[in-house]
Amino acid sequence: MTIPKARRSQLLSTYGVGGLFPSESTSFMIAGLHEWNLERAEHISEPRLARALGVTELKAPPAGGKRDIPVIRYPFTQVCPKCRRIGPLSKLSKDNDGRCKFDKTVDLSPFRLMGACRKGHVSEFPVFRWLHKGQQDQSAGDEHEMRLNVLGRTSSLGDLTLSCTCGVESRSLEGAIGSGSLIDFGKCEGLRPWLGLGTNEVCDEYPRAVQRGASNVWFPAVRSSISIPPYSETLSKLVDKEWHILGNPEAALPPVIAGYSAKWKGRFSVDQISREIERRHGEEEDDEEISEAKLRADEYKALVEGREEEGLDSDFVCLRRDVPDGFESLISDVRKVTRLREVRALQGFTRLDGAPDPSGPVQTLCALAPTHLHWLPAIEVIGEGVFLAFRRIALDEWAAGDFAQGRAKAMQRAADRAAADYGRPQAPVDIVKVAIHTLSHVIIDQLSLDAGYPAAALRERLFVDDKMAGLLVYTASSDSAGSLGGVASMAEADHLGLALREGLQRLSWCSSDPVCIESTGSGADGLNLAACHACVLAPETSCEMNNSFLDRALLFGTHDEGSEDAGLFSELVQKAI
Template identity: 30%
Template sequence: MTDDRFLYDPDTAVDPLGDAEATRAAGRSSKHNYAKVGSGRPSSLLYNYGPGAIMDLPHFTVMSTGLDDWERMWRKRVDSPPEIHAPRLREVVAKLLRSRNVRLRPHPNQPRKTGLSREGNDLGVPARVFPQWMRCTGCDLLAPLSHFGYTNTHPYRPDQARFEHERCPGRSGSRSGKNASRAAVPARYLLACVDGHLDEFPYDQWVHHWSPCPKVEFPVLRMVDRTAGKGASAVIHCATCGARRPMNEAQGDAGRSKLPRCRGRHPHLDAFELNGCGDATRLMLVGASNLWFPMTQSIIVMPRSANEETSDLAARIRVAFASKPHRLEKYEATGDLEGLRDALDGKLDGPVDEEAIPDDQLAKALGEALTSGESDEDLAKWRADWDPVDLLVPEWNYLLTDPLGLGHEDEASGLTLSHRDRAPGLRKEIVRVLAVERLRKVNALVGFTRIDDVDRVADLSQRMVPLARAARPAWTVATEDRGEGIFLQLDEPAVAAWEAQVEQDQLWLAHRAAHRRNFESRTSDTAGPVDAEDRLRPPRYWLVHTLAHVLIREMALECGYSAASLSERLYAWPGSDGRPPAAGLLICTTAPDSDGTLGGLVQLSEPERLHRVVSSALYRAGRCSSDPVCGMRTPQDTEDFLHGAACHCCAMASETSCERANRFLDRRFLIDLPGSGIGFFGLPG
């Protein structure tokens, strides 16, 4: 069901293969009609170039469309697109999207057997050219896409696809290249608002100061730009009436007053907000880093309890009968479980054997599938109170349980664990070690924001831009990674005692004050009432986080993977109602292919090797090439940085490794540095 908030014309739907199919249906060759214009890894299409984001190709830019168009691509090939099975993640995503029947699906894709094979050409992420105002590199003509020709004639070189200004006259005064074809590039200015809308810049209205051209209805425009890369340096020139206006007038706070109000456009959905928007707009560049912030959730798939199994089965039954819920009511009224089994045969997503489901579990799942679910008010309250840490709690609880033996594997989740003995010399504060020989990590995209990341606001549901036009989407895109890792658990009584001491220390009080200043100075204009203390991580988080970073640096020297390939998963929170305290970490590496990784990381969990890695990591943490400046860095009044004794020389990691963008780090919480004696591990070495 399409959301009634949107104005949408189905006749303008993006269909990259439509022209080729029409040509073949007419009996003509489609030899020179190649829809593919680029490629990307699943992780990049989730975290950098998802629906609504702009991807920079060699000769132009495209925007991934909404999931409605992705569905059309899947349906060209299969009636039942593949699904990724991650029940705990699916449950959270369903609540965030207000859609009980939501499913997790991969990107439309089919791997090629060889570099020159053609299978999978009819699968891919649909995208539209955006922005659609282009500038000729030969004569500076500024015009919509329809004024330029398109070439894409090589089946194995999508990077050669480009738009051209045919018979370009060249610039005035130049005698070379007359009437030649010149490449056209995107005009790089856009309009965006804080509610996630994005629109083309109205160049024709801008140059004429929001009045029509006095000479013609459709004037000839040119964009004169000789200093690319220096902000809004271009000048828009109307070749018909001679009007000129520089783009730098639209920059800054003063420039915003000269821009039009937002029209409420969502180009990835090819739709407008029904009632418009009316927010103030601001000038954006095509490559701006704040143009698209993904909102994702991820889990490491763990074995589930009996109640979780039943709830998951109920969700899958509900999805299987989404179009015919009355049949479920019939099965419940008659108690016909065998008829239900027959009807479910082959229709349940994920690994399940319908015949092996016990009758009592099937009956309970059937009853749960027929419940009305939570109301919109309950879901709104849940989203307001929900903490992403809730996704980590089941992982922590399971990792506290010793595996049954070496290489113990759970078939449903794919998780394989082995207990490791502690080396005699291993720091006593590390009480438990697990080798995670195989793991499966699932990441799902639930929406995105523009201008401000969700980390800066308290209005998640209000500012989240939908990925599809449907009010309750049937699915969302997800990726599945496989890999390995090492789990370390710290001594909880020691951590609790240390944390109580640190909370009274002047260093922690300085970090708390700096965090409040940072929160107040960086909070978005659209933020709701949020206490800065709710966003501050506790001291144990700083400890575990810093330990994870120094271990990543040391492990990268030993395991064969680069530091950027290793990532952290932190379990660090004090106890509360329904949530046991946690102090531990998982260092892992994952890959999006079916084979996972090579085992070099998990080998470091062997007792003597881990002892060497931990000792060396703590020893190196005691020295930084930026000391004493780094080792004594403490935020003072007016300073609002969110780290202490940590820099890129000693403790900071790449953005692919860190879940907090190198915030909440301080080596003084980890070890004793000169002038500080609150390190959890005491002296380094």
């Protein structure tokens, strides 16, 4: 059998710990971090993010060797495509080699259904009990040989029927994925196979049947940060890589520091290295918690201040540019970010309920290892982008108006319902953030046309709280599309002004209007108002809020009397028309 392979980025975004990895005719579950081969895991320097995540080190997923990241075959329930027998792998395969013991030329296929609960546990679909439901004796024995038959009329679950040699009446899988379909079979057993045997938890949830390839089986909780000075400098990254030695005052003696200066080919003097070590020690003595809000505030400050000098030793180059004519009342600063480095780390994952918002309420995540480890998997990518800072006072004045407050109340009701449904803490809706978020999607859509990048290659990063308001649209990709310069060039005043006007004017109307603009709740859990796939919804890889909390009407107003001019950019769009 061919050893399954995946890109490093996929081990954070698609097939991470606890997720299912499809390979040929079977599927595997990625094992916990405690099983990974750390000898091939490269160090990634980003101490701010590591500290925010409660670890001392970030490492790239190991690569270059076989079995660097162990996997387990999952689900265990298998089906023979030829004889149609269904059962556990140990019963259908003689040597657990994945081949049917009744016909060695046929590879077994994993059953398409599995169980999952909101606390992240997984389980096998109860095939035997589903078929024998209602019988007093539901213990599987040798007299029971089940088969999964395909009627061939459609591809729905209703065309899949289970039968057994005991003579029980055949039963289809229709309704297996419906809400509450597994309630009759007991509560979740708290299984965590990615962590190994003996790691079960007590769980009071009822499992829900899902298709093993469904997107809701695994949602990664990825935290990220932009490298800013001094962490973006080469010296800081070199010292961080050797911090296990240089961080020890008894070991970091002048001869040792001189040795590192020579190792780094004299690029940095002993005094420079010593000052960097002192700075790191002072940073570690600071007991201030680095929250997501703190990370964003530091990045916002660095972007506004800019960094004019372009040097080969920096992963952060941010140049000041003029604000386009006509936007001065709302936009205070524009920055051309010709080089940035983003580090993304996998903090945990969830199932069924969707990925958590990094800036939202704290959610309980599924563990990546049986015990707390000193490291987390991460990747680093290089890109470029455009940064806009907004006048907070002007936004606050607009947000206090009746129109914005009315939209905020509608969204708040939807958010409160979703929080109650999923058992999450309630969080207030920031209508300013919703407006900036929607504008970010407008810019992504327009840059995909003007800069020649696919929308999926662009990402947003929002900086919104009581004191700041800004957005960064950037490329941060592991391939060449991340640093071709096309997005950064759009920060020039003439290019940016034209792009903003065209994007706002084009998306002020939607092909689904008036249905879209008059919507009272759309998208997942009704967390959007005027937003649909024909206007401001973006690719999932581009949006950091899962395409939620979007409202095009906040930018352009609605067709209701008195609301035509209530949007942030209503006046500008009307002038353009």
